Amino acid sequence: MTQHSVRFKQVDVFTSVPFKGNPLAVVFDADSLSGDEMQAIARWTNLSETVFLLAPTDARADYRVRIFTTKGELPFAGHPTLGTAHAFLESGRKPKTPGRLVQQCGAGLIELAADARVTSDTTSEATSGGAWAFAAPPARMTPLAANQHDALRAALRSDAIDFTATPCGVDNGAPWLVVRLASAQAVLALDVDYAAIEAIAASVGAHGVAAYGPHDAHGPATFEVRCLMTGLGRGEDPVTGSANAAIAMLLEEQNRRPGERYTVRQGTALGRDGRVHVAYDDAARKTWVGGHSVTVVDGTCRLG
Known part of the structure; x- marks a missing residue:
């Protein structure tokens, strides 16, 4: 692993109040990391999940993720999906379609939406308060x-x-x-x-x-x-x-x-x-699961 620094965030998910939700580590620009290196970092963060942000290989996706627990890799997980969307947007990156994101992961393509109907009774909360929702994948x-x-x-x-x-x-x-x-x-x-x-x-x-x-x-x-x-x-x-x-x-x-x-x-x-x-x-035959996220730690992580 070549020594360099990348952006790192620790996000609290399903809450707008720090320390009341479920924490998530997000490592940006992780394309140079191997799976073993990602696993080592996930063990070090010692959180339930650590997400590694990668360039998508599917043109329909805004980004790709790999999701690791301290024990192994998951094809999909919900709080990492929402927390990563929050971190991605807060970092200044723009979705291909305003108000929508597409995450590529081991379970395929996961659609996300900033939509007041699924997160709040007020539109402002969905757009400015970190409230997003993902479309539940098939089960x-x-x-x-x-x-x-x-x-x-x-x-x-x-x-x-x-x-x-x-x-x-x-x-x-x-x-x-x-x-x-x-x-x-x-x-x-x-x-x-x-x-x-x-x-x-x-x-x-x-x-x-x-x-x-x-x-x-x-x-x-x-x-x-x-x-x-x-x-x-x-x-x-x-x-x-x-x-x-x-x-x-x-x-x-x-x-x-x-x-x-x-x-x-x-x-x-x-x-x-x-x-x-x-x-x-019911019209779209989708089930949306959403909530707020808030950044608790924002800095850089040294790789290598």
Whole structure:
């Protein structure tokens, strides 16, 4: 690796308040780096994901990304997608189409939009406050076998699982076992057996559990979400775009959509306050997952 410096940002995603969302490292102009070098940097940042910005190889894309956890590379992840869009635009780079971006990644081309309908009731927030949304990529769904339901109840240490909405593995590039609970309070009360959860999630090809439950009518959001990771290291993810996309698409599949738009609170159990906005565009047959991002660290990173 030739020694040189590139621009580096650390962005907090799904929040407009620093330290309340999910942090992301973004390394610009990373075309000279090998996959092994990217992995080494991702291990060093020690964040859930580090994104490397590259020149696109598809003429339709504004940029290309490679996304690494401390353990390996992901074809797609939601909070890196939104955080990278924020970092790209804040650096002064311009989209090919105003108000739209196309990200090239391992899962293909991901469309993003600055659209008040999917992030806020005010247009100014979508254009000036870092609020963007991505169109959820296609997902493969695998229902959890009924003979696993008792094991799931025991692993989550909860009698509040709503089995009328069948737990389901949803793989949109980052595979999750999506489980509905009776209430937001039941989600927050979870105290899981990670070893048991890992085996159950693996049975549907998932790397963790995305648990969600409804808030009361006048609560802080429509749903409370917790994402409990197993496959790439055990622990809770603060705010998760891919999992919220998975939940949104399963709600559609199971005819449980709460409306054309809804909101999510995530990270509460970790002292965060992540906010996710979901919107269904039935005409275009797209599901949009969005939120704000804010830059916390802006500087350079020495490579080599």
